[in-house]
Amino acid sequence: MKLTVNGETHEVDVEDDMPLLWVLRDELGITGTKYGCGIAQCGACTVHMDGIAVRSCQLAAGDVTGEITTIEGLGTPTALHAVQEAWIDLQVAQCGYCQAGQIMQAASFLDLNPDPTHAQIDAAMSGNLCRCGSYPRIRDAVKSASSKLKRA
């Protein structure tokens, strides 16, 4: 089957029910997307399908109907996305393992809701677990990214 990831089209030979997460990580070698729970509880595997945040551990390869963007496609160290900039400015990451998922969730959320309230941020980001407890900075970084995006 064909998959478009970060603007590049790949031909992959996998079972329909292989979760996208493992296609990305083990078939395509795109490892920024992380495995944390495999059951939609942690959000570490969050990617975008046509710009919308999805849990790649729950999305079967056969059900991919749109273009996939991973953290590597959102921005790079030399061309950062506004959300990544905010994450770096506020030094959100501790172990960092959850942060690709957090950033992808935040980017998609801010795209749909550029000027969120505190409560909306809390609701949108609560499916993403951070075992290190970086939540206060995640909250601040989403707010900061929101104002960055508004200025842009």
Added chain:
Amino acid sequence: MGRVKTIARRSFLIGSAAIAGGVVFGTYLYKREGTNPLLADLRAGETAITPYVKIDAQGITLITPRADVGQGAWSMQAHLIVEELDIDPATATLSSGPASAIYYNGVVGVEAMPIAATSDTLLARTGRGAADVMGKLMGLHITGGSTTVPDLYDRLRMAGAVARETLIRAAMQQTGLPRDQLKTENGFVVLPDGLKIEYLDLAVLAADIEPIQDVTLREPSQWRYLTKPQKRTDVIAKSTGTQTYGIDMVMDGMVHATTRTNPALGGGLAGFDAEDARKMRGVQAVLQITGGIAVVADNTWRAFQAAQAVTCDWGPSPYIGNTSDQFAAVAASFSEDDQDSQFKDDGDVLAALEGAELVEAEYRIPYLAHAPLEPMSVVVKMTNARLDIWTGTQIPRFVQANMAKLTGMDADNIHVHVLMSGGSFGRRLEDDYIAQAVEIAMQLPDTPIKMVWQREEDFTHDFPRPLAIARAKGAVRDGAVDTFDLAIAAPSVAESSLARLGQPAIGPDVAIVAGAWDQPFDIPNYRVTGYRTPAMVPVSSWRSVGASGNGFMHESFMDEMCHAAGVDPLAERLRLCWHEPSRKVLEAVGEMSDWGSELGANRGRGLAFTLAFGVPVAEVIEVTNTEDGIRIDKVFVAAEVGRVLDPVNFEAQVQGGVIFGLGHAMNCELTYEDGVAQQDNFHVYEGMRLYQTPEITVRGLENGDKLRGIGEPGVPPAAPALANAIFAATGKRIRELPLSKSVDFV
């Protein structure tokens, strides 16, 4: 920019050197002891002036031997070196270095000794010295106990200074200029006429110079990085998906593996049927390993699927299998036979309790899983000649020794490459997952193998924080806390984990009473007794170890005693506290939280204080009892670390510690049935989510005389401060964790 480039690059080796970091009249002496392990692997054009700084024509590599498990240890170690070396940390490459005795931890052993951090007696100083000697002799290359900063603060700055001075000496030889005419700046030696020689161009010359050992460290007033907000060296990689964790290693020809061992801990494998699994797509092998099976496939998910398809005949667990029986065993160990310690026995507790009106309470805390978000994973490759291991681990030298035993290989041929860890919380002080991967490699030599555990395997094969029970008795006199008698029973972490590291556990286990026996209060009659429950399921260190639960017990009872005495919990702690830096922490948190001010209906405020790892921490938590349950509104934290080396990461570590403490106190427990952990993923072990996260205000104090680490000390006061706040808001005293057994949370 003028660059003098006259030296031809060539290959070389320099003499052995290492450091100790003793102080003599304000000057730090760089002693030659042991062998610089970097010298063995130097390639042409590389030099290693100290075990912490390697230079070649391409750049400077800083060796940061303490593992980064999210606490920012790599970045902090790099900043300690560059403060003296004078380079921009962003331009350096960081490496964990090889497993080596030279990278020993001279502080971690102190936590195992019954020495109060507040004590400065001759005995205490001797004990601390012994920990350093022990660490060095045993070559304890280990990360833990919030020791990275206290252990390496001098050593790494020394390494930076020695490297700098040696490079300057090289510049002197090259230019003929005297020392006092040369300065350093951002990777260059600067000549009086403004010309600059890049460090990289001095590397070859420096290699032939005996490292300059007699150097003076800079005064804090000259610092450019330390105590200023630092930019963590990993922040860009971790925000762009480019940080490589153990689970991300990719090698040519690598296969993907997973393991399944008996979920009934220690039960072993009686037999298995892998016929179906072997037929599944991508499956290359189903192998037997100790206690279970391994599947090797061409994709992790295929390995997961196939592992589930193997029918295993598991043996029964040899341990007490059910949590109710486990608690019963703990309860039964409050006996003379099982008494382990009584490090604190002030006044005459028995006489004081005799005939007094008793305040009595019993507290319980559950087993807890570490569950770092990166599940246990490792890449190994074994050939006839060598074994290479890439993973996040806190114990590279123990890994080396244990894998030597497992394979029969010479430890020198086992190379442990420590990668960034996606969390640990103590889990990576164990090497069970590495041994499994090596068992696979022994059956599949010459093939790089990545082994990843399913999250369910990770939860059910943890070495949890032990459960514990505390029994407390107290009495008040004239409106004051007068007698405080706390007895704590728990299985021993030291006994369990040291055995796995092949080390003896001698004497009492301080962890059973840590965070309780060593608190800085002058209560007239004050006793803390530890009881050691005979070993049950294997247990291990969990972020803040013994204090993680003992803080809850001690500080819940302190709150109960203050209420019984009719005194304000902050005022009474201040009255009882003899340790000035601890008093300051209590005063600070009182001021930050506006302690004593009116909060309004259904609201409450709780205070707790724990001195752990030498760090006094006080936390005040405000909660509201809403219709949907308890909402945690605000947390105020004051912590004393001697000197805050990076205020940005300091705040992150304290906030993270508080959230770790609160999340587990709210809703986490690991329970067993027939030896099988019942919580196998995050849907039944949630912790805190963002919507529940309070505002957390942090203040670092610098009144103490010693530098301390802050990775763990924020954890212990969180649970009791929350329970005390719930009591203040609702009148309900909760003596068992998790609190969700007794109240709902928003």
